[in-house]
Each structure stands twice: as C-alpha cells, then as structure tokens.
Amino acid sequence: MSDSVQHTEDELVLRSTEAKLRHFLNSIGFAHDQLPEHTKRRLEIISSCAVALGLDSASPEALCTGITDLRCQGWDAHVAKAKLKQAQHHLQTRNGAMQEQLAALQVLRARLEAQQPSMAESRRDLQAHVSVLRMKHQQYRQQTEAAEEQLQAAGFRLELRHGTMQQQQEHLQSMQTALNTTRDRLKPFEHLPPDLQASKKLSLLAAGQFSIESATAASCKHVTGNRHAPGLKRNKPYSDQDRRDMTA
Known part of the structure; x- marks a missing residue:
C-alpha cells in the first residue's frame, strides 16, 4: 500500500x-x-x-540544495558505516576472546571428566575412613563409660577437669624451681669441712623440705576420693642414712 x-x-x-x-x-x-x-x-x-x-x-537552486543534502546524507552514511565497521571489529575481537575462553573451559571440562573416576574412588575411600573413625569413636566412648562405671563401683570419682595437666606441669615446675634454689644455696658450702658442710646442708634442706613435699603432693594427686594418695607424707623422722643420702 x-x-x-x-x-x-x-x-x-x-x-x-x-x-x-x-x-x-x-x-x-x-x-x-x-x-x-x-x-x-x-x-x-x-x-x-x-x-x-x-x-x-x-530549478538550479533546488537541484543544488538537493545535491548538497544528498552529499550530507552520504557523509552521514559514511560515518555510520565507519562506526558499524568499528563495532564489527570490536565484536570480532570479543568473539575471538570468548572463543579462547570457551576452548579453555572445554579443556578444563575434559580434565574434570577424566578425573571423575579417581575423585569418586577418593570420595568412597574418605567415606569408608570416616565410617571407621566413627566406629572407633563409639568404641572408645563405650570403653570410657565402662571404665568410669568401674571406677565409681570401686569407690572412686574420676574428675576430668580442664587444665589438670597444666596444673600438674606448674606444680612440677615449682618443685624443680625449689630444687634448683636449694642446690644454688648449697654451692657456697662445697669447700667447707665435711662436718660443717653436712650441718649447713641439713639446715637448708629442712627449710626447703616443706615446699618440695607440697609440690610433690599436688603433682601426684590424679584421682580424688575419700582418701589421700599414699606416699605424700612422711610420718617418721629422717634417719642418719637418709641425711647422708640427701647430702651426697
């Protein structure tokens, strides 16, 4: 129409x-x-x-005006054509880059597909290992509960507290510090006569004996109950042989 x-x-x-x-x-x-x-x-x-x-x-004027307009339109068309060519070049460049990325993705996909069997096998092995660990955890838990029941039946109450090992280590360190201090105090008397040296050592050992025994008792206390752990206190006095052993 x-x-x-x-x-x-x-x-x-x-x-x-x-x-x-x-x-x-x-x-x-x-x-x-x-x-x-x-x-x-x-x-x-x-x-x-x-x-x-x-x-x-x-008329000549109308024809000249029309020709001028036509030339302007031709120039506009030329500019538009140049822009289209530039856009085409940009699209071709982008297409090439995307083709390269696509090729890289295809290579990665092929590699992952090739690794699928080994990954599936590793996953199965991991699941089996996790199952074994869970079974062992259950066994250890049952054994721990059984041991706690046996201790409670024997009259002991097992105390599992956070920081117990750290407290024991601190007590051992304090005992070691006390021993080192006593040893340092005994060094000045090494060149004295034997009778004076033994007398000085006994006096210093008697002064530091209480702190050493306290540290030893604290470090040996693992299980608490209604009785004290044996071997923490000495009720009889030191004999001459004990004193000689301590001064040796």
Missing part, C-alpha cells in the same frame, strides 16, 4: 516538473517537440534527478 502511494506521488512530481518545463519553454518561444533529442534527454534527466531528490521543482 505504501509503495503504491509513493509511486503515485513520484509521478505527480514528475508531471508537475514537466509542466513547469513546458511552461518555461513556451515562454521563451520553444515548444517541447521542437527541441533537439539531446536537449530533451537532458531535460528528462534533470526531471528524474529532481524526482529522485524529492524536489518540487527542477
């Missing part, structure tokens, strides 16, 4: 232009049939150009 309307408008413009040309020729004394063939041909070309440019007349 639109093509037919445009064709009709072009015919009307062409007829209007021809009518204006005939009127102009008649005004100067020339009839259309009296013109040479090449002149008629040129006039037809001018009329066709005016129609192609969408002009209402075939």
Whole structure:
C-alpha cells in the first residue's frame, strides 16, 4: 500500500516538473517537440534527478540544495558505516576472546571428566575412613563409660577437669624451681669441712623440705576420693642414712 502511494506521488512530481518545463519553454518561444533529442534527454534527466531528490521543482537552486543534502546524507552514511565497521571489529575481537575462553573451559571440562573416576574412588575411600573413625569413636566412648562405671563401683570419682595437666606441669615446675634454689644455696658450702658442710646442708634442706613435699603432693594427686594418695607424707623422722643420702 505504501509503495503504491509513493509511486503515485513520484509521478505527480514528475508531471508537475514537466509542466513547469513546458511552461518555461513556451515562454521563451520553444515548444517541447521542437527541441533537439539531446536537449530533451537532458531535460528528462534533470526531471528524474529532481524526482529522485524529492524536489518540487527542477530549478538550479533546488537541484543544488538537493545535491548538497544528498552529499550530507552520504557523509552521514559514511560515518555510520565507519562506526558499524568499528563495532564489527570490536565484536570480532570479543568473539575471538570468548572463543579462547570457551576452548579453555572445554579443556578444563575434559580434565574434570577424566578425573571423575579417581575423585569418586577418593570420595568412597574418605567415606569408608570416616565410617571407621566413627566406629572407633563409639568404641572408645563405650570403653570410657565402662571404665568410669568401674571406677565409681570401686569407690572412686574420676574428675576430668580442664587444665589438670597444666596444673600438674606448674606444680612440677615449682618443685624443680625449689630444687634448683636449694642446690644454688648449697654451692657456697662445697669447700667447707665435711662436718660443717653436712650441718649447713641439713639446715637448708629442712627449710626447703616443706615446699618440695607440697609440690610433690599436688603433682601426684590424679584421682580424688575419700582418701589421700599414699606416699605424700612422711610420718617418721629422717634417719642418719637418709641425711647422708640427701647430702651426697
């Protein structure tokens, strides 16, 4: 429908232009049939150009204006074409980069597919190992509960407290410090006569005996109950042999 309307408008413009040309020729004394063939041909070309440019007349001014507009349109088309080429180049570059990424992803996919059997086997081994650990944990838990029941049946109460090992280590360190202090105090008497040296050592050992026994008792106390751990206190006095052993 639109093509037919445009064709009709072009015919009307062409007829209007021809009518204006005939009127102009008649005004100067020339009839259309009296013109040479090449002149008629040129006039037809001018009329066709005016129609192609969408002009209402075939005057030189109108033709120049139409040609200028056509050149501007051509330049705009050239600029648009250059932009399209640039966009095409950018798209081609991006397409190449995406093709490279796609190839890398395909290689990675193939590698992962090749590793699937080994990964599945490793997963099965890990699951089996976890199952074994859970079974051992259950066994250890049952054994621990059984041991606690046996201790409770024997009259002992097992105390599992956070920091017990640290407390024992601190007691042992304090005992070692006390021993080192006593040893340092005994060093000045090494060059004395034997009787004076033994007397001084006994006095110093008697002064530090209480702290050493306290540290030893604290470090040996693992299980608490209704009785004290044996061997923590000495009820009988030191004999001469004990004193000689301590001063040796």
